[in-house]
Amino acid sequence: MYWWQRKLWGIWPAFVGAFLYQWAPFRFSDIFVRASLGEACTYMFLPLIFWGLSSVAEGTHDRFSKSSSRDTGHKGKDTVMGPIMNISSEGHFAASPLQVFLGALGIAGIILSHSLIFMLLVPALLLWWLVNILSDLSHLKQNLLKGLAVGVLGIGLAAFYFLPAVFLKNETVFDKIMAGSVMGFADHFPTIKQLIYSPWGYGFSFPGINDGMSFQVGIAQWLVVVSAAILLIVIAIRRSRRSNPPHDKIATLSFSRILRDQDSLAMTTGVTFLLILAFSLFMMQPASIPIWKLVNQFAYIDYPWRYLFLAVFSASVLAGFVVESLKHLKSLKLLKFLVGAFLLATALYTNRNHLGVNAWLDWPVASFVGDGDTSNSFDEYAPLLADKGYERLKKPLVEVIEGQGQTSQVKRKTNKISFSAKAQKSSVYRLNVWYFPQVKLSVDGQPAQYSYQEKGVLDFPLTEGKHKVEVKFVRTTIEQLGLLISLASAVFLFSFHSTIFSKSSGILRRT
Numbered sequence: 001m002y003w004w005q006r007k008l009w010g011i012w013p014a015f016v017g018a019f020l021y022q023w024a025p026f027r028f029s030d031i032f033v034r035a036s037l038g039e040a041c042t043y044m045f046l047p048l049i050f051w052g053l054s055s056v057a058e059g060t061h062d063r064f065s066k067s068s069s070r071d072t073g074h075k076g077k078d079t080v081m082g083p084i085m086n087i088s089s090e091g092h093f094a095a096s097p098l099q100v101f102l103g104a105l106g107i108a109g110i111i112l113s114h115s116l117i118f119m120l121l122v123p124a125l126l127l128w129w130l131v132n133i134l135s136d137l138s139h140l141k142q143n144l145l146k147g148l149a150v151g152v153l154g155i156g157l158a159a160f161y162f163l164p165a166v167f168l169k170n171e172t173v174f175d176k177i178m179a180g181s182v183m184g185f186a187d188h189f190p191t192i193k194q195l196i197y198s199p200w201g202y203g204f205s206f207p208g209i210n211d212g213m214s215f216q217v218g219i220a221q222w223l224v225v226v227s228a229a230i231l232l233i234v235i236a237i238r239r240s241r242r243s244n245p246p247h248d249k250i251a252t253l254s255f256s257r258i259l260r261d262q263d264s265l266a267m268t269t270g271v272t273f274l275l276i277l278a279f280s281l282f283m284m285q286p287a288s289i290p291i292w293k294l295v296n297q298f299a300y301i302d303y304p305w306r307y308l309f310l311a312v313f314s315a316s317v318l319a320g321f322v323v324e325s326l327k328h329l330k331s332l333k334l335l336k337f338l339v340g341a342f343l344l345a346t347a348l349y350t351n352r353n354h355l356g357v358n359a360w361l362d363w364p365v366a367s368f369v370g371d372g373d374t375s376n377s378f379d380e381y382a383p384l385l386a387d388k389g390y391e392r393l394k395k396p397l398v399e400v401i402e403g404q405g406q407t408s409q410v411k412r413k414t415n416k417i418s419f420s421a422k423a424q425k426s427s428v429y430r431l432n433v434w435y436f437p438q439v440k441l442s443v444d445g446q447p448a449q450y451s452y453q454e455k456g457v458l459d460f461p462l463t464e465g466k467h468k469v470e471v472k473f474v475r476t477t478i479e480q481l482g483l484l485i486s487l488a489s490a491v492f493l494f495s496f497h498s499t500i501f502s503k504s505s506g507i508l509r510r511t
Contacts, residue, residue: 001316004051008269008317009324016340017320020224021047023347024312025216028354033202033213038114039309045109046121046313052103052150053129097496100149104493107154111162117309119299120283124276124310131272135265156489163482171437175300177380185292188303190215190284195311196222202359205303215305220347221315225277227339228318231325232270239264270321277314280307319343383434385456395432401459403427418470423462431458431471438474443467 001021005014021043030040110118129147133140155162169175187207190198194215203212282288284304295301323343326336379388398407398419405423421429435452441460442448444467450460458471475483 001047004047004054005317005320007051007054009266009320012337012340013320013323016323016343017316017318019344020218020220020319020347021312021316023351024218024221024316025214025351025354026218026308026312028351029214032354033200036114039117039306041113042110042117042309043313045106045113046309048102048106049110049121049125049150049154050106050128050317052099052101052106053125053147054099054132100146100153101493101496103150104153104157104489107151108157111155111158115162115165116299116301117306120301120306121310123279124314127276128272131268135268153489153493156485157493159482159485159489160479161482163485164476164479167478168437168476171383172381173384173386174380185296185301185304186286186289188305189286190305192285195281195284200354200358202361205305215308217308217311217315218347219350220343221312221319223346224315224319224322224343225274227322228270228274231322232267232274235267235325239267266321266324270318270325273314273317273321277311277318280310280314283307284311383436383456385452386434387455390455390457395430397432399430399432401428401430405429405462415473416470418468421462421467421469423464423467425464426461428459428461429469431460433457433471436473438476440472440474442470442472 002014002018005017008014009017027040027043030036107118110121133143133147136143188205190211191209194209194211195217197219198211198214198216200214201212205211205213283291284307288304292301292304323336323340326339382388397412397417398410400407403423403425405421405427407429408420408422410419411417417431417433434456435458439450439458440447441450441458443460443462448460450458452458462469
């Protein structure tokens with residue numbers, strides 16, 4: 001977040017924005033209350049995606065091209081960052097391979113951390129991409145291709161997980177469990193009051209307003225939002241008074257030409273993220289129910305307040321915009337530093353109690369590690385035929401359910417289970433592992449038949465005598481396809497950028 005905002009605004013605004021990004025109440029809630037590891041990890045990838053989709057949002061800034069010239073005594077592609085950032089002598093920014101690399105890694109990282117967050121993020125990404133395309137129509141084709149490359153390569157990197165998650169979902173109880181759960185989205189809209197301030201708690205999200213957890217965006221973040229809105233209005237009024245072109249010339253001012261101006265560019269970025277923040281707040285209110293009903297026809301969304309991640313992200317970008325915009329007040333040169341320091345102090349003070357342990361809950365360890373067969377609250381990724389009552393009996397891995405026999409030398413790996421069996425007469429053995437597609441059973445090296453209809457685990461007959469039994473969990477076709485796509489995407493992405501990195505490192509060494 002710091003490095004991306006440094007390209008947008010400069011060092012001090014970037015520091016303030018990155019600090020507010022890190023020091024937001026919901027991030028403490030994600031880690032210390034909800035213990036949502038996947039969602040907490042998505043925050044490190046969000047800036048990479050927006051950075052990857054940026055084009056003129058950083059390259060046409062006079063500050064960046066001038067600072068690069070000062071660093072090396074040259075201009076444009078002769079600068080240290082020139083080969084990486086593709087900055088021309090005019091300050092223009094072409095579709096950078098580095099940005100494609102960062103953006104693709106960001107998308108893959110979010111999908112692998114929390115795919116639901118990526119789905120919620122798509123509208124904001126499309127808006128940011130559209131703004132960047134309109135900001136530089138002279139590079140329309142490059143920016144279109146770059147955006148497509150970021151999306152395709154990012155999804156491609158995560159295809160080994162994403163494709164099976166989508167196409168094998170019908171093999172699980174997910175739809176049945178989630179449709180009948182208490183986690184209906186209509187019961188979990190936070191109120192405006194809760195978004196401004198809600199008491200810190202260590203409970204859950206309940207229907208109504210009696211929630212056990214906090215949904216506050218952050219006091220410092222709200223100050224930033226209000227300040228950004230006021231500044232945008234003031235800047236717009238000042239610009240209209242300063243320019244005020246004749247009526248017959250207004251039509252000649254193209255949208256892309258307006259946006260290429262440095263101040264207009266900053267203003268456009270501010271407006272964009274103010275709109276993204278407004279969108280995230282709207283999606284957390286009951287007025288958005290028609291949209292949620294439409295979305296839930298394609299993907300199940302449990303909590304609308306998940307959009308707090310986007311509100312926190314947008315407020316952090318706006319923090320850098322607010323601090324940087326104060327540079328126009330030349331009579332108060334220290335104001336930008338004072339306002340930044342005030343935002344830092346406010347964030348520190350209002351979150352001071354979120355770092356300590358405020359409540360001790362005496363829950364036995366067994367309640368965490370002994371319950372359930374998956375890592376999800378409702379075991380919603382269990383197979384369709386899984387008998388949850390049978391699972392709770394904690395049966396041994398291998399047992400004889402009919403006849404007589406023994407087992408020995410049981411070995412279990414992530415994709416294979418093997419053991420030796422001695423059946424005293426024809427018997428039926430049971431392997432207490434949930435069935436999933438593409439299970440291969442072999443007895444004495446030969447394919448064997450099995451059934452899984454009774455409890456959702458594997459039952460198979462063995463004749464009298466000694467046998468070597470092996471069960472392999474083979475990748476399905478969709479898993480193999482996803483893995484191949486991920487490998488191809490990784491090879492293409494890293495080989496494509498190896499030249500870029502080697503060239504830039506050589507220039508850095510010479511400099």
